Amino acid sequence: MSDTASHPGDTSVLPAGGGSPRPARADAWSLSGPRRKARRVFRPRRTIPGVIVAAVLAAAAILGAIWAVTAALGHPLFKVSHRDFAGPVQSTTHWSSTGPLAGAAAAAFIGLVLILIAVIPGRPRAVTLASGDESVVVGVPRRSLRRSLAWLAEDVPGIDSAKVRARRRSVRVRATTRLRDPAGLSENVRAVVQDRLAALDPLWPLQVKVRLRRKEG
């Protein structure tokens, strides 16, 4: 994963001409440390799987503790009869039986999934913007960016509807028009979206791709 900013033919890096004052990018943002930190802020936190696993573990441990206490007092909550325990289970269930093997495989699989959930960083939920101040991390949630760009594209005269997908390095606009002669329309949409991206000033430049479809009617 290189964070080089220059792609041939990528025009969205340049700020929109003139207009508003904006804080200059601090030099710190060209360093990889602050940039990585900024990206990490918007990584998924894995709170939901963590809380689920914690809840399951807590419930199982509480049940086990209650069971052990009642067993210690001589009245087990769920009685495993001695014959079941020492009879059939003992004589017929071996380490190579289907039950233990399936259980072990399931446990190992769940363990692997949990490790992967914890280790894989996950897709950032926001597009990080350049910031003039090292202590300030700015981001636009991906969903909000998609909606915002789609609204802008729909405001372009001649555009009927637009949908936007934000990828890691590109923004794809799919717009529909009812015009018979949509010459220059996709360039207009591209210009509007690119202007907005330039004003937002994302840390990693986003390429704009526009696909225009004609709708009959």
Add this chain to the structure above:
Amino acid sequence: MSRHAAHVSRTGLVIIGLILLLAGGAVLARGLNASSSVLGHSDAPLLTHSQATYPTQHGWVWPVVAAVAAVIALLALWWMAAQTSTKTVRRLPLEPDRIQGTTVLRAGAATGAITDELESYPSIRAADATLQGSSRTPDLRLSVTAENRADPATARARIETEALPNLRTALERDTIPTVLRMQFSRAFDRHLT
């Protein structure tokens, strides 16, 4: 930045995942007779008679199991609480000099001031701010909903050059680590154009 909760979640998941993977792998290895010299034979019974009757003959087994289960339950509950708590700062000490006496500011007053200021900008529709982490070096979480047709660069410039410095001055801090989340809405379109 306050990424504490993420570390807590991810570390716990790695630990539980490793335990499950290693235990499952060990049972699987024995069942498939991968290394009978280390783990034992795969056709041996899962429970021998002496293992099955061990708890009934030794009184200490069930209390120990209960204690271990209780410790695990407490750890799991602590883990759950650590993941869900956000650690919002409620009071901020302003004057660190104890001899002069201490001044304490309600965090809600500071965050209220900055959200009021932000919402007074014409292009910003709504703002939300919380201070998190320790009260000595709090982190600011700022969420701003901007009007979609307005220039976001202008709004950002004002936030970074006016609102945040004002808050720093008010809290008497040189830097406040800030995470600013910008969202867009177009509900006010008609009023602006």
